[in-house]
Amino acid sequence: MKPLRLLVCLLFLSTLAFAQHKTAPPKKKLPPAKTVAPWEAIHQSALIIDTHADTPQRFLDENFDLSQNTPIADGHIDFGKIKKGNLGAEFFSIWVEPEFKGHYAARAMDLIDSVYRQAARHPDQMSMAFTIDDILRAHQQHKFAALMGIEGGHAIENDMRLLRDFYRLGVRYMTLTCSNTNGWADSSGDIQDPKVNHHNGMTDFGKDVVREMNRLGMIVDISHVSDATFYQALLVSQAPVIASHSSSRELTNHPRNMTDDMLRAVARNGGVVMVNYYSAFIDEDYRKAAYDPEKMKQRDAQVEAFKKQHAHADGSPVAYAEYAFIEKKWAEQFPRPPLKSLIDQIDHIAKVAGIDHVGLGSDFDGVTSLPQGIDSTADLPKITEALYQRGYSGGDIFKILGGNFLRAMRGVEATARRLQAERKEADALSFEDLELMVGNRVTTERLLDIIREHGVNFDLTPERRTQLKAEKADDFVLDAIAKARRR
Ligand SMILES: [Zn+2]
Numbered sequence: 001m002k003p004l005r006l007l008v009c010l011l012f013l014s015t016l017a018f019a020q021h022k023t024a025p026p027k028k029k030l031p032p033a034k035t036v037a038p039w040e041a042i043h044q045s046a047l048i049i050d051t052h053a054d055t056p057q058r059f060l061d062e063n064f065d066l067s068q069n070t071p072i073a074d075g076h077i078d079f080g081k082i083k084k085g086n087l088g089a090e091f092f093s094i095w096v097e098p099e100f101k102g103h104y105a106a107r108a109m110d111l112i113d114s115v116y117r118q119a120a121r122h123p124d125q126m127s128m129a130f131t132i133d134d135i136l137r138a139h140q141q142h143k144f145a146a147l148m149g150i151e152g153g154h155a156i157e158n159d160m161r162l163l164r165d166f167y168r169l170g171v172r173y174m175t176l177t178c179s180n181t182n183g184w185a186d187s188s189g190d191i192q193d194p195k196v197n198h199h200n201g202m203t204d205f206g207k208d209v210v211r212e213m214n215r216l217g218m219i220v221d222i223s224h225v226s227d228a229t230f231y232q233a234l235l236v237s238q239a240p241v242i243a244s245h246s247s248s249r250e251l252t253n254h255p256r257n258m259t260d261d262m263l264r265a266v267a268r269n270g271g272v273v274m275v276n277y278y279s280a281f282i283d284e285d286y287r288k289a290a291y292d293p294e295k296m297k298q299r300d301a302q303v304e305a306f307k308k309q310h311a312h313a314d315g316s317p318v319a320y321a322e323y324a325f326i327e328k329k330w331a332e333q334f335p336r337p338p339l340k341s342l343i344d345q346i347d348h349i350a351k352v353a354g355i356d357h358v359g360l361g362s363d364f365d366g367v368t369s370l371p372q373g374i375d376s377t378a379d380l381p382k383i384t385e386a387l388y389q390r391g392y393s394g395g396d397i398f399k400i401l402g403g404n405f406l407r408a409m410r411g412v413e414a415t416a417r418r419l420q421a422e423r424k425e426a427d428a429l430s431f432e433d434l435e436l437m438v439g440n441r442v443t444t445e446r447l448l449d450i451i452r453e454h455g456v457n458f459d460l461t462p463e464r465r466t467q468l469k470a471e472k473a474d475d476f477v478l479d480a481i482a483k484a485r486r487r
Contacts, residue, residue, distance in 0.1 A: 095178065150173070164216065187229070219408070
C-alpha cells in the first residue's frame, strides 16, 4: 500500500473508532504508521468484548490469579495474554456443575466472589463492570472490564428471588440452561435422554424467568438450550437475546449449535450470536472424530477413576478444574482444525444473520481444543487479521469484535428501564385509592411515604383538591399528590 493511501486508511479507521464509542477514549499511541498493518490498526483501536470464559473455576478451585503468566497449556486468560490480545471486556462464566446438587446457589456465590476478589487485588488493571457505561469507562482508563454471566438456570434453584439476588450481585446474563435440563427449561445437551423429565421447551415459571430477566436488565442467553426452549424464549423476550458461546449447525452438526433459521430469528430479535471457538463446535471433521462413542467412553472412564481416587474428605464434588487435565490430554489425539474453520463460522453467521448479529464468545478456559493458531486470548489479533484478509472492512470488524454486543446490551438496558417505568405506572395510586386512605384517616406521614413510593395516576384538578380537602387531607399531602403524577 502506498504511504498516502495507508495514512488515509488510518485516518478513516480512527474516525470509525471514534464513532464506535459514544464517549471517545483517549487515543492509544500507535507506533509510526509505516510499521502498522491496517488490520493491526483496526485491532488495536477496537473495544473487544468476549462473552464467555470459564476462568472463575480456576480462580476458585486452583487459586489462580490473573497476574500469573501461566503456560498456554494451563490457561487461556491472564493479564499478559489480555494485553497482547487487546481484550477490553470479558464475561466470566459463573458455571455451576450439575454435581453440586443441593448447593447450586452457594457454588454460584463462591464463583462470583472469586471474580470480585480478582478485581479487588488488581484495581490498577481491572474493574468490575455492570453496564455499558462501566465497560466504556474501564476502556477509557485502559483497564480490563470484568462482567459476569451465569451459565445454567439451575443456579437459581427454581426461585425468582435468587434470580433477583444474582442481578443485585452484578450478574448480567444468564444462560437459561447449561447441558442439563433444569426445573423450567429444556437443554440441547440431554434432549434425547428419555430418563430426563422434559418440559416441551419451557414451563410457565421458565417464561416468567425470562420476563423477570427483561425487567431486571439481565440478558437472556440462549446458548445450550433445546430448539423448543430457544423459540419460546424468543417469543417471550421483549429485549434482544444473545447466544454467549454458540456456533453454526449448518457448518458443524452439533445440537448445541444454531441452525440458519435460529440465526435469522436472533437477527429479527436484534440479538447477537457469539461464535464459540471449541474445535468440536466449529469443525465437522473434528466433531466426528472427537464424538466417537468408543473414544468418549475411554475419556469418561478415566475421569470417573480420577474422581474416585481423589474424592474430597468433606464429600464435596471433585470440580472440573481438578480433572480438566485428563480431558485436555485425551483431546490431544485429534488434530486441531485450521483457523479457517473458526473464520468460516464467523463469516457464515455474518452472512445468514447479518453483520450486525455476530460476535465473539471464545469459551476460553472451558474447552479442551482450539483451532490452530488460537492458543489463548493473546491470539485474538489473528482473528482480526483473517477477517481483514477476507475483505471485512474496519467498521464491520469493530462490530464483530464488540460493537454488536454493545448495541444488544444497550437494548437490554433500555427495555429494563421501559418495563420498570410501566410497572410503576401500573402501581400508581388512583384518586379513589387516595380518597379511601384519607377517609380512613391514614396519618399524614404514612400517606406521604405511600404517595412518594407509588406515585399517582391522575391530575389533581381544583375539584379533586376540594374533595380531598373536605375529607381533611392536609396541604402537605395535597402538594405531594400534585408532584407525584406518573406518566
Ligand atoms: Zn457452555
